[in-house]
Amino acid sequence: MTDDRRRSRPDERIQPARLVAFDVISAVSRDDAYANLLLPGAIAAAGLDRADAALATELCYGTLRMSGYYDRIIAIAAGRPVGQIDETVLDALRLGCHQVIGMRVADHAAVNESVALVRRYGSRSAVGFANGVLRAITRRSPDAWTRAVSEAATSADDREAALTSHPEWVLRAFRRSLAAEGRESELSDLLRADNDAPAVNFAALPGLASRPAEASPNRFSPVGFTGAGGDPDAVVTAAAGRVRVQDEGSQLVALALARARPVVPGETWLDLCAGPGGKTALLAAEALAAGAHLTANELVPARAELVRRAVAPVPLDVPVTVLDGTTVGERHPLAFDRVLVDAPCTGLGALRRRPEARWRKQPRDVAELADLQARLLDSAIAATRPGGLVAYVTCSPHLAETRAVVSAAVRRSRGRVSELDAGAVLRGIAGDGLDLGDDGERLSAQLWPHRHATDAMFIALLAVAE
Numbered sequence: 001m002t003d004d005r006r007r008s009r010p011d012e013r014i015q016p017a018r019l020v021a022f023d024v025i026s027a028v029s030r031d032d033a034y035a036n037l038l039l040p041g042a043i044a045a046a047g048l049d050r051a052d053a054a055l056a057t058e059l060c061y062g063t064l065r066m067s068g069y070y071d072r073i074i075a076i077a078a079g080r081p082v083g084q085i086d087e088t089v090l091d092a093l094r095l096g097c098h099q100v101i102g103m104r105v106a107d108h109a110a111v112n113e114s115v116a117l118v119r120r121y122g123s124r125s126a127v128g129f130a131n132g133v134l135r136a137i138t139r140r141s142p143d144a145w146t147r148a149v150s151e152a153a154t155s156a157d158d159r160e161a162a163l164t165s166h167p168e169w170v171l172r173a174f175r176r177s178l179a180a181e182g183r184e185s186e187l188s189d190l191l192r193a194d195n196d197a198p199a200v201n202f203a204a205l206p207g208l209a210s211r212p213a214e215a216s217p218n219r220f221s222p223v224g225f226t227g228a229g230g231d232p233d234a235v236v237t238a239a240a241g242r243v244r245v246q247d248e249g250s251q252l253v254a255l256a257l258a259r260a261r262p263v264v265p266g267e268t269w270l271d272l273c274a275g276p277g278g279k280t281a282l283l284a285a286e287a288l289a290a291g292a293h294l295t296a297n298e299l300v301p302a303r304a305e306l307v308r309r310a311v312a313p314v315p316l317d318v319p320v321t322v323l324d325g326t327t328v329g330e331r332h333p334l335a336f337d338r339v340l341v342d343a344p345c346t347g348l349g350a351l352r353r354r355p356e357a358r359w360r361k362q363p364r365d366v367a368e369l370a371d372l373q374a375r376l377l378d379s380a381i382a383a384t385r386p387g388g389l390v391a392y393v394t395c396s397p398h399l400a401e402t403r404a405v406v407s408a409a410v411r412r413s414r415g416r417v418s419e420l421d422a423g424a425v426l427r428g429i430a431g432d433g434l435d436l437g438d439d440g441e442r443l444s445a446q447l448w449p450h451r452h453a454t455d456a457m458f459i460a461l462l463a464v465a466e
């Protein structure tokens, strides 16, 4: 926000945490910025202490996550569609709405500071409008707003999408994916789980680090834990990078490739789409313990550098190449025993972590990504030796990015690859308590935030014929 846009009354103080949150929310709306990348720097630049940093995070992430719901409330309170409200004013209204409805902050603080934001960053003529809208919002209880939004919905799906703050197309995609495992009835739980901030989860690289005594083991991942206390970066630094922040589902899918069958020493492994290297680090630790070699590949040079840093704490030489993964099958045919394709995807399975991501994605992204995913998987299969294994992984449960990509690749391979029972492999790692739905015919496996408290990671394991 440039200084020349700043106007305020001399007596008008806006809490630094609110200013930071508003700046980041505006950058997301205006410049398509990523909140998770921008917020830490904005907090540091403002010199916020721990409590204010937590407040800024809640204000920013909560507002972005629930903005679909808040927009319905604002439209009713304003008597006009949000598309007719200036963007800066709308962001201030969303922030105010989150404080009144989501955080139950005292009305006067939420209203006064949001109006002050409009006075400072918006047009003067909008100040009265913003004040009126926010006062209208405070006149009804959060429950009354739930009823009002429900009544204004145009269909049952529109209602559920509004109340859980999801785009309707995402809701339908989730329903199809749950229905494919006989669990459509879990849709509402899933949508609500997306709105809970996930606990910080760690992985202790096997053979190189162990879970701190005070931490709680993960339910499913044998190397995962939560509750290490304090600042996550400090936990990672204290373990010299051999403990990493990593979702439990991400741990499970990486372990599934490494542990699907016994490793023959000297095996060669490839992580085809490795950046930023979370799964590479886990695979490197597994390769080290089993006597395998690991190569990582990543298209984007800056992300390849992150992979190098991620594997540095593992005493194993892991070459990192910077290639388009779709060409690796041609360049290195039949070269690897195990290949991980952690494919670029919509990320619809990680909405808990990326608060604005649900609004950024469009249905057309799915088709584009599915085409790239198919080419990456074909390339991975071509790069795998007879008798080898390929793991196809996404952090999206969208069927077009998951089962459809896998079954088409199996068809195209004309018998060269067949699916293994990924669910059985995961249960072998995680224990029989891992509930993977009711579809007895399916060999791939889908994890879910509401059922497993993981990101919605998908995995299929493909065996290449001898």
Ligand SMILES: C[S@@+](CC[C@H](N)C(=O)[O-])C[C@H]1O[C@@H](n2cnc3c(N)ncnc32)[C@H](O)[C@@H]1O
Residues within 6 Å of the ligand: 250, 272, 273, 274, 275, 276, 277, 278, 279, 280, 297, 298, 299, 300, 303, 323, 324, 325, 326, 342, 343, 344, 345
């Ligand atoms: C889902 S992320 C991988 C996450 C990673 N495995 C981890 O656990 O940290 C997908 C990665 O694929 C990369 N990518 C996209 N297109 C690619 C391509 N054609 N070839 C190789 N990598 C690609 C992206 O830059 C991104 O870093």
